[in-house]
Amino acid sequence: MQRVKNVGYDEDELYDEEDDVYEEDGDPGYTAEDRANFSALTPVVRAELEEAGVQASDQDIGAALWHYFWDVGKSVSYLKNSRTPRPQQQGVKKEDKPKAKSKFDEAAQKSAETAAHADMPPMSAADWFRDVPWTQIPPEMEGSIVPATPVIPRPKLLGGSSKLARLAEERRKKAVAAANVASPPVTNGASSSLDRLSRPKDTKENEAPVPKVEPKRYPIRKKREPTPPPKEPTPPPPEPEEEEKPDLRASPTSFGRTLAASLPHSRYTPSMTLKDMLGSGVTEDPFKGPSPDDTKLTNGCSITGNTGKTKQPAANGLAKKTEALKLGDSAPSAPSPPKVRSKGLDVPNLWAGGKSKRKASAAFVVIGHVDHGKSTLMGRLLLDTGAVSQRDVDRYQKQATELGKSSFALAWVMDTGTEERERGVTVDIAQHHFSTDSVNFTILDAPGHRDFVPNMIGGASMADLAVLVVDANQLESGMKGQTREHVLLAKAVGLKRVLVAVNKLDATAPYSWSQDVFQKVKNDVLKFLGEAGFAANDITVVPCSGLSGENVAKAPKPNEPAAWVARTDLTLLKALEQAVPSGGNGDAVKRPLRMQVADVFRGGITNPLSVSGRMTAGNAQPGDPVLVQPSGETATVRGVEVSGEPRDYAVAGDICTLHLTDIDPIHICTGDVVCDPSQKVPVVESFTAEIEALDSLLPQSVDVHLGRLHTAGSITRLVATVDDKGVTLKKKPRMVKAGQRAIVKVAVEDGVPVEGGEMVVLRAQGETVGFGIVERTGG
Numbered sequence: 001m002q003r004v005k006n007v008g009y010d011e012d013e014l015y016d017e018e019d020d021v022y023e024e025d026g027d028p029g030y031t032a033e034d035r036a037n038f039s040a041l042t043p044v045v046r047a048e049l050e051e052a053g054v055q056a057s058d059q060d061i062g063a064a065l066w067h068y069f070w071d072v073g074k075s076v077s078y079l080k081n082s083r084t085p086r087p088q089q090q091g092v093k094k095e096d097k098p099k100a101k102s103k104f105d106e107a108a109q110k111s112a113e114t115a116a117h118a119d120m121p122p123m124s125a126a127d128w129f130r131d132v133p134w135t136q137i138p139p140e141m142e143g144s145i146v147p148a149t150p151v152i153p154r155p156k157l158l159g160g161s162s163k164l165a166r167l168a169e170e171r172r173k174k175a176v177a178a179a180n181v182a183s184p185p186v187t188n189g190a191s192s193s194l195d196r197l198s199r200p201k202d203t204k205e206n207e208a209p210v211p212k213v214e215p216k217r218y219p220i221r222k223k224r225e226p227t228p229p230p231k232e233p234t235p236p237p238p239e240p241e242e243e244e245k246p247d248l249r250a251s252p253t254s255f256g257r258t259l260a261a262s263l264p265h266s267r268y269t270p271s272m273t274l275k276d277m278l279g280s281g282v283t284e285d286p287f288k289g290p291s292p293d294d295t296k297l298t299n300g301c302s303i304t305g306n307t308g309k310t311k312q313p314a315a316n317g318l319a320k321k322t323e324a325l326k327l328g329d330s331a332p333s334a335p336s337p338p339k340v341r342s343k344g345l346d347v348p349n350l351w352a353g354g355k356s357k358r359k360a361s362a363a364f365v366v367i368g369h370v371d372h373g374k375s376t377l378m379g380r381l382l383l384d385t386g387a388v389s390q391r392d393v394d395r396y397q398k399q400a401t402e403l404g405k406s407s408f409a410l411a412w413v414m415d416t417g418t419e420e421r422e423r424g425v426t427v428d429i430a431q432h433h434f435s436t437d438s439v440n441f442t443i444l445d446a447p448g449h450r451d452f453v454p455n456m457i458g459g460a461s462m463a464d465l466a467v468l469v470v471d472a473n474q475l476e477s478g479m480k481g482q483t484r485e486h487v488l489l490a491k492a493v494g495l496k497r498v499l500v501a502v503n504k505l506d507a508t509a510p511y512s513w514s515q516d517v518f519q520k521v522k523n524d525v526l527k528f529l530g531e532a533g534f535a536a537n538d539i540t541v542v543p544c545s546g547l548s549g550e551n552v553a554k555a556p557k558p559n560e561p562a563a564w565v566a567r568t569d570l571t572l573l574k575a576l577e578q579a580v581p582s583g584g585n586g587d588a589v590k591r592p593l594r595m596q597v598a599d600v601f602r603g604g605i606t607n608p609l610s611v612s613g614r615m616t617a618g619n620a621q622p623g624d625p626v627l628v629q630p631s632g633e634t635a636t637v638r639g640v641e642v643s644g645e646p647r648d649y650a651v652a653g654d655i656c657t658l659h660l661t662d663i664d665p666i667h668i669c670t671g672d673v674v675c676d677p678s679q680k681v682p683v684v685e686s687f688t689a690e691i692e693a694l695d696s697l698l699p700q701s702v703d704v705h706l707g708r709l710h711t712a713g714s715i716t717r718l719v720a721t722v723d724d725k726g727v728t729l730k731k732k733p734r735m736v737k738a739g740q741r742a743i744v745k746v747a748v749e750d751g752v753p754v755e756g757g758e759m760v761v762l763r764a765q766g767e768t769v770g771f772g773i774v775e776r777t778g779g
């Protein structure tokens, strides 16, 4: 069967070798399916042709069906057209048209003629083109070959027109059509491909896939399993016996060896840390321990507290703010701000003029034996007067409870130091302020422990009166301990008024608030104070309980066990208001400035250097020049605060803070004196004092306490014993007996700023051996 009607160009492009083979062999190679198609469709085509009056053999019909791929309609049309003569009116017959003869036609004609004349030798193609130059081909000699459109559609599959290719193409089309039917209307190439790929292998390609009824499966994201609990450590599997394997690694190059050698194992290991590299100079925690700025500078400040520590300032006002900024005496000096301009206030007149409008002010020192409840009582006072909030106390309560010291919560209002809180004892003087309607009070809470007596002296020397706290249940032990010493020291520093708080009455035996117990304690204390030299008029005794709060700021209610107190006694607060000495320091305000430094604060941003203490004489306002002794350095006052409030000035009697400038901080420390530069306090190495001996005195070493200042010294000479009026009893005694009065000469190791009239306390072996007044200095 001839399947190609017209071939105008290289047949290799249209037919593959396989096709040629079967054409040559004449073996059609029909399949059973083909034969079935022939027998089924041939009668159909014949019937159509007969209807149209066209005759065709079975072979022609079969050829048409084969040619048109079993398309009955096309086969019928083809056969009809090929057998129907074309109408004449359509024009000149194709074969009648004058046709330009091509070289091939001519060649064919010549070949035919040659065949007719068998005696002529056949002409080769070389003979044909022998006279033709290839670059000058005449137009008539150009080929007129027009590529013919292949009758068989160009195969699209397998790249050929073999039967296999055609069948494959047909099946492909069928498969695509079937897939389109089976696929859901909305699909994408990916899923279709996926479906095709997921088709079972045994499915034949030309079989229409069975539409799936199952919902399409999408990859399901696996729910993350909860992290399994840590498994018990399983023993590692036994090490497989090492079988010797050939080392396939290349030996290191010289360059590699050089690199490896540059990192000696001893200096660099994988576990090497930054610390290792930086060396042992780096501590584990570089911020552990006090910063260098927190270290107290003692250079040039030989006079400090015994503990070497200074108490944190009061938690109110500026003192509170500066507390956080307190860095210590060794802080590097900050650049001095510009000089301060003075307002030039006439302070004594202003002070005198505003006297009637001003609240009275007073400072009291709280003294008594250790654990008699001083700090707790003051905490209660501050709480009940609103100086501290219940919220703060609740916070302290929580913190104290965590440390197992819940009963110290109120004491923590006063005891702000870590050591104090951990040990439950006051170490240094704490300063707090509170106000009533008529008085601004400053509390100076003194430590009760004997180790901290010097600090107690420093606090007491700044006070107007003393509040002696006595545990109603422990009077005896108190009298043997610091109660007696504190009372004597209060007297020694010049305090005249004492308010006795008989404390812990809530815990008296056999029942709380025993009036008898209170009365007995009161009598004993009054007797003792009288013996110590306090006038009865200067003593007030009140019953109270700092812990439960009865009779501190509020009188007990009638139905309480302490109800009797309201009928007989004042509250502690009322007693304090009544004990405030009437302001008689008008003259002191006019005198030259004197203020002993109780605390130094360095490192503040606004105020790099501040000092606090009690101004005993004179006044100060911003812009005033001052002199610091014993260093002899001058400074300028750049700001003043009283009771934590900024003020235009401070006067004698105020416990105040002076912000200083124009001085290097190393020139000032605790115990120094800030004074008027024109009338400075002398710095002396000896002085003469009239003292009262509490113990037998010989020429001996003593600790010399001058308020907040204390230093090593000695009694160098017993000048004379004297009576109460200062009349000499015996000159140059060999010793002074306890209870005797005497004039003694005291030398100090370093020069101290001191003037006549100041109170001095002499201590030896941890005991107070004498106290008195400095008569004169030098000599």
Ligand SMILES: Nc1nc2c(ncn2[C@@H]2O[C@H](COP(=O)(O)OP(=O)(O)OP(=O)(O)O)[C@@H](O)[C@H]2O)c(=O)[nH]1
Binding pocket: 368, 369, 370, 371, 372, 373, 374, 375, 376, 377, 407, 408, 411, 424, 425, 426, 446, 447, 448, 449, 503, 504, 505, 506, 507, 544, 545, 546, 547, 548
């Ligand atoms: N029952 C009772 N206990 C009190 C009272 N006042 C204080 N305490 C307790 O006494 C203990 C000591 O109280 P503090 O206030 O620290 O005593 P202190 O006198 O300040 O002690 P130092 O500062 O170390 O001298 C604490 O456990 C307080 O709870 C009180 O009025 N009644």
